[in-house]
Amino acid sequence: MGTYKCCIFFTRRFAPGEASTPEDVRTLFSRFSGGTPYMGVDELRRYLAATGEPDAGGDAEMDAAERIVDRILQGRSRTPRFGKPALTVDDFHSFLFSEELNPPIRQAKVHHNMNAPLSHYFIYTGHNSYLTGNQLSSDCSDAPIIKALQIGVRVIELDMWPNSSKDDIDILHGRTLTAPVSLLKCLTSIKEYAFVASPYPVIITLEDHLTSDLQAKVAKMVLEVFGDILYYPESKHLQEFPSPEALKGRVLLSTKPPKEYLEAKGGTMKDRGTVPKFSKGENEESAWGREVPDIQDELQDANKHQDDLLYRERDVDEDEKKARKNAPLEYKHLITIKAGKPKGSVVDALKSDPDKVRRLSLSEQELAKVAARHGPNIVSFTQRNLLRIYPKGTRFNSSNYNPFLGWVHGAQMVAFNMQGYGRALWLMNGFYKANGGCGYVKKPDFLMQTCPDGKVFDPTADLPVKTTLKVKVYMGDGWQQDFKQTHFDSYSPPDFYVKVGIAGVPSDSTMKKTRVVEDSWVPVWEEQFTFQLTVPEIALVRVEVHEYDVNEDDFGGQTVLPVSELWPGVRTVPLFDHQGFKFKSVKLLMSFEFV
Structure with a gap:
């Protein structure tokens, strides 16, 4: 019986539909479609404008809304609304869960003032x-x-x-x-x-x-x-x-x-x-994560060798300084x-x-x-x-x-x-x-400012909260395409959870995690986390996905995003491997909200 169950797991497919579309996505769709089953270009344009899309005004030959509808419906029969192409709720979900059409970073081009020293x-x-x-x-x-x-x-x-x-x-x-x-x-x-x-x-x-x-x-x-x-x-x-x-x-x-x-x-x-x-130390839950150890016990011999090098280097210090002087x-x-x-x-x-x-x-x-x-x-x-x-x-x-x-x-x-x-x-x-x-x-400006009394920013001072960031993790997908069926577990689908947090100054730094969703290649969490930030200008959002295991959890992807560049709203967050290479398919659907 167990063997047949294993086969069912491996052949099961998750199509977009009632089970995989988050409730928040349905609510957004209903709000901007006026409660109808279809969202036309005009309604999508209003949604994009509300979430800060810079190209949502309709002035270009083909604006963002038109491009999205065209891309989502490409090669498919188009659902008409008043004789025009329109999206269903599942189409809208497909758009939101597209890295190309709905990325998490607000600006994909240089937008800072580049004329300062x-x-x-x-x-x-x-x-x-x-x-x-x-x-x-x-x-x-x-x-x-x-x-x-x-x-x-x-x-x-x-x-x-x-x-x-x-x-x-x-x-x-x-x-x-x-x-x-x-x-x-x-x-x-x-x-x-x-x-x-x-x-x-x-x-x-x-x-x-x-x-x-x-x-x-x-x-x-x-x-x-x-x-x-x-x-x-x-x-x-x-x-x-x-x-x-x-x-x-x-x-x-x-x-x-x-x-x-x-x-x-x-x-x-x-x-x-x-x-x-x-x-904050080398705790696994510290904001910036445990780094590779410094190899102290394992490299005692190497340390001794390095000591010998130091003494030899000091012997030639004067020669090198003389060479520099005569450059x-x-x-x-x-x-x-x-x-x-x-x-x-x-x-x-x-x-x-x-x-x-x-x-x-x-x-x-x-x-x-x-x-x-x-x-x-x-x-x-x-x-x-x-x-x-x-x-x-x-x-x-x-x-x-x-x-x-x-x-x-x-x-x-x-x-x-x-x-x-x-x-x-x-x-x-x-x-x-x-x-x-x-x-x-x-x-950020606070690092470049000098007060009339000559004082500058003091990094050790207690700082007030500048903003609150709410991060919601809806769901994930793509592991079936980028990993072998037996990579995480030999006899069942994986048990994924997400770690999400802030890396920044100590008062801002924290990590939290979702519950474990068992036996699913397309896990749905729908969990929200709140982070209070004192220095959001240099803060980073850290995201890691792991597969729960009794002995040692498996790695399922990671990404780091600058808080200053986050695009509010529901966004697709692509994940990267250990070495920093982007997976072809693995991604999360998340939302970001500044309070």
Whole structure:
């Protein structure tokens, strides 16, 4: 008997109809169709206008409502209403459950003001962009650089070292077992793929460990590869950074002194035990999700090896500083964004110079320490200057950290290891879906404002609730198309549930979940959750689907959406796999409402 039941499960199909159309969808349909069984183009146009569709006015040759009706009824007999095509309630449901026709993001194109200085934007930033895997022994290649540019990353990091014969430049993670790739190959690939995903500027941050003759070779190589698209200023120092709009289609160089590279690794061991106060910890239910462990117990030998590297690196620190001091003029002239740590404490380094702008880099631990006591200093610095945050050196496996501590302090370049995957990287990729996915997101006004008394935003202050977001999860579909019938359970349909929540500042961060719907490939939950937000400008909606199992739950998809870009109303939310690739068919029907 059990065998026959299994066969019934596998052959069962869920057609749109009474069982699968949520009650809220039926109510919407009835409201805008005037209680009749059909919704014409005019009625659909009124629905779209009520939910904020910008192309619902009917002025175009074929407006949004006409396109939707045409697409939904394409190839089918059309239900007439007063002699015109019209939608049934199931047709209306099909429209709402279409990613192409009814996406969750309000704007699919650039819509922020792109004429402010670079310091006014969060910039999609990679760390050690050439690594294919872990930080100690993976190959170096232009492939991860290409992949990063294809998804819209705007800052690529290259570590430059002399090759074995000291007559050319290799890109590799210095004094590790990583296999090198040539600088020329990396630069050539950057030029080819720089603007496939975004027309806005690409910044190359260089870790420079070269002698002066090789620096001259870099200058020649950079000019030959990039030609006219390489931007560099005529003046020695910039008093203000250019805007993304002014730098469209251009490539910029930025360097930092070798000393910072060594300090970053030296601080790594000293600060290993530091837990940023901002973080909620590694709890599965924490807002930004449990990241890949930092591999402390498992990599004791690697830690010891890293200690040995640190001592050797300190021995050559003076040589590298001397090489930088003697850098050829043609090399220095190409550096648009000058970087480095001024002498003194980190707090001293955060002091702005009214005559010039620069970039400062801090490790995630350094940021946590200075933010605990000097948060407004960081915010003030980032109003004119660029701040780059990079992962601590013990993240040997290329894991990442909570990006919100950097974002809430105005840090433009929150640098991530893009070569892996995990919840933190899901957040990073979701954050940069904003502003048309162009890789530049305008910072909220509160981070750029200075009060008459000279005070700026204090990230540690208790903040009032700005808005309330209601999220409803109706149903899901598509797993039958993207997964094998036996992927989740061998003898029955899956038991799905949804985790939904907010990732943001600690007071906003939370995760909740629906009940488990048993034995259904097309689960219907119809559950609503309410989230109070104090900093909605940088908050993200996290969604994960899991299949309940007695031993360990199976993964069924995820997505991250910027709260600032959510399109209110009932929307289709496509889901992505562990590595961030979109499933062909898996999606949820959800609604978003701001109170």
